[in-house]
Amino acid sequence: MNRTQRIAVLVLAVTPLFAACGGGGGGSAFGATFPDNRSEQLDPVLARMATAPAPRAPAVAVSLGGTPPELVAFDLESAEVRWRQPSASTSAPQIAGRLVFTLEAPSIVARDLETGAIVFREEAGSLPLVGAAGEGDLAVAVLSTGGGVGAQSRLIIARGGDVHDIIDLTFAVGLPAVRAGMLFIPWSNQNLSVLDGETGEELARVRISDEVVGHALVADGNVYTGQANLIRLTSATVRGTRDGAAWFGASVGELPGTPAFMRDAYAPPPSPQSAIHRVRLDFLPTGDGETVELNDDNLYFTFYRLVFALAPDTGTVKWVYEHDADIVGGGALPGGLIIADAAGTLRRLSAADGRVTWTASSGAPSVVTALRVGGFAAGGAATGEVQSLADQLSAATQNPDARLTPAQLFAVSQLAASSGADVTANLITLCDRRALPEQVRAAACTALGDRVEGREQLVAALERHARFLEGTTAPPVGALARAAARMEERAAVPHLISHLRDPATDLAAVALILAALGELGDESAAAPIGDFLRLYHAEEADDELTVALGASIDALVSLEGPVARELLEEIAGDTMGIAPVRGKARDAVTAMDEAAAAAEAADTERQTPTEDEEAAAEADTPEEEQADVRPRTITAEIVGDVLAPVRRELTLCLSNGEGRPRTARVILHLSGEGSVETVSVTPAPVAACVEALIRAQTFPANERAVRQQVIYTIRR
Structure with missing residues (x-):
């Protein structure tokens, strides 16, 4: 039949259908009065699908590209090019049964998938090609403006390589499917109409009230619909909601590039050059009864050159594959994913x-590249060794392609959420790699600072210093310091002190080192922290230096308490010092005084008897003992008087002790009779010397015969 004859046949045979359907009301197909969600209509459709032969179609890839542009069909089974044809298509190719459709303005063009020969052209006007589908000789292509009010759409139905019907509609239509000689057409966001492919008669209609119905697709002989989620057509679908239906919804959170589970079928379709083809999700639905899941429990997320296999219920990464060119097409199949890249290479991933x-x-x-992978089963043994997930995620962050930064940040976030010492080792490597995009490196450093595993890796990394002759650089000390504090890893203290003393350590890292040393609570860090404060407190003012000096004051107070008072007073009184640092030192001294006063007041209140207790004590005291000369409370001044005979020896304890501290803080617990119960001395290196001298002295009893705590400071 030539083109003129075909038009004549269409005018005679199809005009009644146009009259019924063009306005969307008054007739059978797409009519406003056609009932929806009827079991007596849907059940025969399901039975027809169940008895139809399983779809069988050769696996093929059709790509668009090159200069000048051409369509290339590639047979996956034989791994050979079927044909090449020049094409100025403004749409991605759409494989539909034995045809492939393209939009080559002002026409939609159908080519024979086997030979590439053009079998027909039809006027498209200004309508974009939304999608196409087919099975065997039956195919349908959808052109639609999308949108709502004023939408225009056209269905081009082909049988045996020729136009069979054309249906014009006044509403938006989505991506169709073909199964068992029937057309499944989504339209107006909530409807799915099932048409007989031969007669055009509407056989059934489903209306889903709580899901967008934008796509129809076939998998394992079943038809699925939806857009943000999936519903498989079953007898329960007539309920009109996803509740109780064979429904699936992925829960993977927001992904880089925000790819849709399935693209918005009612928005303008993407151009061939659109990034949507390179940032995408691929999946293959499966299941039985009223359950729907994804084959292999994988949702494949492609971001230009990276492929992440995601757990569909959590978004957790299972593995990462890195390609050497942009991936421009993909198709999921049982056991894996076929990818096609911009250079014409195709690969199957396990x-x-x-x-x-x-x-x-x-x-x-x-x-x-459009792919129809079907039952493609070719493939051999997997090549290469299986890397750990931590290594895969780490490797994915190191590609220099700037477009990959969002996906690399995603990889770091997945790495940070993983457990294991090997993860910490990878984060150390990434935080240390200054060639990475700053965002990626910063994310890795933040994640490293939050680690609670990998102590050995952390300490080993801290052992390295910047050495010009050795060609080594400093590790990411700041992040390592944060991690050491979080892990409470005191084995890191000597290394942190070493980096504190290293002039090559940048000030931002120094502040983090000082904070970590304060948190770790190892008193051996007090002296080097004091040295840092004395050395730099009067340097030229600098924001980072000011922050670091402030951190040193906080660390000293945390480690030494009142023992740090003398040094802080010295810093506060140095008129050459940095003003904010002097102020912070002064505030620290004031806070010490207030804390000591509050403690003494609380202790006095706790130890002061009530009037009733005093009266009772006096009543029980013999008259001859009423004139008691014992002190009511043992004060710091009384302790000083008791220790006066050994004051020189006590100062020698400080002078000869490790670090030669200027002061020592003593906390005494004395019984009511004046015997020494406990002696606590800081700093620890002078404790033994001071305690021995104190215990050798005799302290007076107090008149109330109660246990007392006294705080006393020894100064040299």
């Missing part, structure tokens, strides 16, 4: 670990 199990190449450059 669903289990992402390793390559098959490779072929058309040699044709491509901006977008």
Whole structure:
């Protein structure tokens, strides 16, 4: 039949259908009065699908690209190019049964998938090609403006390589499916109409009230619909909601590039050059009864050159594959994913670990590739060793392609959420790699600072210093210091002190080192922290230096308490010092005084008897003992008087002690009779010397015969 004859046939045979459907009301297909969600209509459709042969179609890839642009069909089974045809398509190719559709303005063009020959052209006007589908000789292409009010759409139905029907509609239509000689057409956001592919009669209609119905697709002989989620057509679908239906919804959180589970079918379709083809999700639905899941429990997320296999219920990464060119097409199949890249290379990735199990190449450059993978089963043993997930995620962050930064940040976040010492080792490597994009490196450093595993790796990293002759650089000390504090890893203290004393350590890292040393509570750090404060407190003012000096004051107070008073008073009184640092030292001294006063007041209140207690004590005291000369409370001044005979020896304890502290803080617990119960001395290196001298002295009893705590400071 030639084109003129076909138009004549359409005018005679199809005009009644146009009259019924063009306005969307008054007739059968798409009519406003057609009932929806009827079991007596849907059940025969389901039975027809169940008895129809399983769809069988050769696995093929059709790419668009090159200069001048051409379509290239590649047979996956034979790994050979079927044909090449020049094409100025402004749409991605759409594989539909034995045809492939493209939009080559002002026409939609259908080519024979086997030979590439053009079998027909139809006027498209200004309507974009939304999608196409087919099974065997039956195919349908959808052109639609999308949107709502004023939408225009056209269905082009083909049988045997020729136009069979054309249906014009006044509402938006989504991406169709074909199964068992029937067309499944989503429209107006909530409807799915099932048409007989031969007669055009509407057989059934489903209306889903709580899901967007934008796509129809076929998998394992079943038809699925939805957009943000999936519903498989079953007898329960007539309920009109996802409740109780065979429903699936992925829960993976927000992904880089915000790819849709399935693209918005009612928005303008993406151009061949659109990033949507390179930032995408691929999946293959499966299940039985009223359950729907994804094959291999994998949702494949492609971001230009990276592929992440995600757990669909959590978004957790299972494996990462890195490619050497942009991936411009993908298709999930049982056991894996087929990818097609911009250079014409195709690979099959294992669903289990992402390793390559098959490779072929058309040699044709491509901006977008459509894939029909069907039951493609070719492939051999996976190549390469299986890397740990931590190593895969770490490797994914190191590609210099700036477009990958969002996906690399995603990889770091997944790495940070993983457990194990090897994860910490990878984060150390990433935080240390200054060639990484700053955002990626900063994220790795933040994640490193929050680690609670990997103590050995942390300490080993801190052992390295910047040495010009040795060609070594300093590790990421600041992040390592934060991690050491979080892990409470005191073995890191000597290394942190070493980096504190190293002039090559940058001030931002110094502040973090000082904070970590204060948190770790190792008193051996007090002296080097004091040295740092004395050395730099009068340097030229600098924001980072001021922060670091402030951190040193906080650390000293945390480690030494009142023992740090003398040094802080010295810093506060140095008129050459940095003003904010002097102020912070003064505030620290004031806080010490207030804390000591509050403690003494609380202790006095606790130890002062009530009037009733005093009266009772006096009543029980013999008259001859009423004139008691014992002190009511043992004060710091009384302790000083008792220790006066050994004052020189006490100062020698400080002078000869490790670090030669200027002061020592003593906390005494005395019984009511004046015997020494406990002696606590800080700093620890002078404790033994001071305690021995104190215990050798005799302290007076107090008149109330109660146990007392006294705080006393020894100064040299």
